[in-house]
Amino acid sequence: MELLSEYILEINHISVCFDGFYALTDVTTKIKRNSIHFFIGPNGAGKTTLLDIICAKTKPTSGTVVFNPMYKEPITLTGMPEYEIVWNGIGRKFQVPSVFVNLTVEDNMVLSLSGGKRIVDSILRTPSDEQNEHINSLLKQVGLFEKKNFRAGALAHGEKQWLEIAMQLVQEPELIMLDEPAAGMGKPETFKSGEILKKIKKDCTIIVIEHDMDFVKQIADTVTVLHEGKILMEGSVESALADKTVQAVYLGRGKE
Numbered sequence: 708m709e710l711l712s713e714y715i716l717e718i719n720h721i722s723v724c725f726d727g728f729y730a731l732t733d734v735t736t737k738i739k740r741n742s743i744h745f746f747i748g749p750n751g752a753g754k755t756t757l758l759d760i761i762c763a764k765t766k767p768t769s770g771t772v773v774f775n776p777m778y779k780e781p782i783t784l785t786g787m788p789e790y791e792i793v794w795n796g797i798g799r800k801f802q803v804p805s806v807f808v809n810l811t812v813e814d815n816m817v818l819s820l821s822g823g824k825r826i827v828d829s830i831l832r833t834p835s836d837e838q839n840e841h842i843n844s845l846l847k848q849v850g851l852f853e854k855k856n857f858r859a860g861a862l863a864h865g866e867k868q869w870l871e872i873a874m875q876l877v878q879e880p881e882l883i884m885l886d887e888p889a890a891g892m893g894k895p896e897t898f899k900s901g902e903i904l905k906k907i908k909k910d911c912t913i914i915v916i917e918h919d920m921d922f923v924k925q926i927a928d929t930v931t932v933l934h935e936g937k938i939l940m941e942g943s944v945e946s947a948l949a950d951k952t953v954q955a956v957y958l959g960r961g962k963e
């Protein structure tokens with residue numbers, strides 16, 4: 708069996724039915740390793756549901772998701788308990804920030820060392836030199852090293868989002884998923900987020916849901932357009948922007 712696939716994730720014929728309503732219908736796609744892959748489309752298209760499927764928060768009605776990690780056999784994620792997904796190297800950032808506002812930036816990072824498993828342990832344990840170095844280098848990557856002793860609650864909205872991304876990276880995941888990371892950000896912050904993600908993708912594959920098309924243009928390697936639970940088209944940003952159907956159902960409507 709070939710272990711190292713060019714693709715880190717294979718989404719095979721995923722359908723999700725909620726009480727007779729299909730949120731996703733026969734969605735099939737692959738995510739390239741070390742790429743930034745966007746899912747875009749109008750509200751209700753099924754984007755968040757797809758991320759819920761990948762991290763096993765939601766069970767599909769049919770179909771499978773297969774993860775091809777670097778040093779292990781392929782792993783079928785569908786049907787796995789949610790916590791095991793994280794152990795296997797997949798992180799997810801939700802729309803609502805989940806940093807501890809009364810802790811410092813650095814302490815938030817230290818807590819992430821436990822992966823949310825044993826918070827009490829990680830509060831009591833002093834990180835090793837190696838762990839401290841790792842935390843410092845991640846904070847530098849997201850531009851927060853100078854603020855490591857700041858209370859997280861004192862950070863600007865964008866900085867909190869970057870901290871959360873850094874917290875996800877503490878566990879050295881092979882894949883992270885970001886649901887609307889630029890929501891509530893101004894243009895300069897959004898641009899900076901893009902530059903941060905471009906650095907991160909050298910170590911980690913990134914799946915992003917986002918409406919801001921400038922952001923998509925800035926960093927997307929591949930774009931999948933979802934509409935009413937189905938894949939409308941997939942390809943480069945340029946091809947998505949030029950696609951007449953995509954323009955009609957999504958881009959033409961402006962931001963929702």
Ligand SMILES: Nc1ncnc2c1ncn2[C@@H]1O[C@H](COP(=O)(O)OP(=O)(O)O)[C@@H](O)[C@H]1O
Pocket residue numbers: 725729730748749750751752753754755756757
């Ligand atoms: N748990 C659920 N139960 C019933 N319907 C749901 C549930 N989650 C999502 N939906 C429906 O599935 C569709 C897709 O939702 P969602 O994935 O959140 O879309 P998007 O993220 O693209 O805006 C929507 O019509 C939504 O109302």
Ligand SMILES: [Mg+2]
Pocket residue numbers: 754755756
């Ligand atoms: Mg959504």
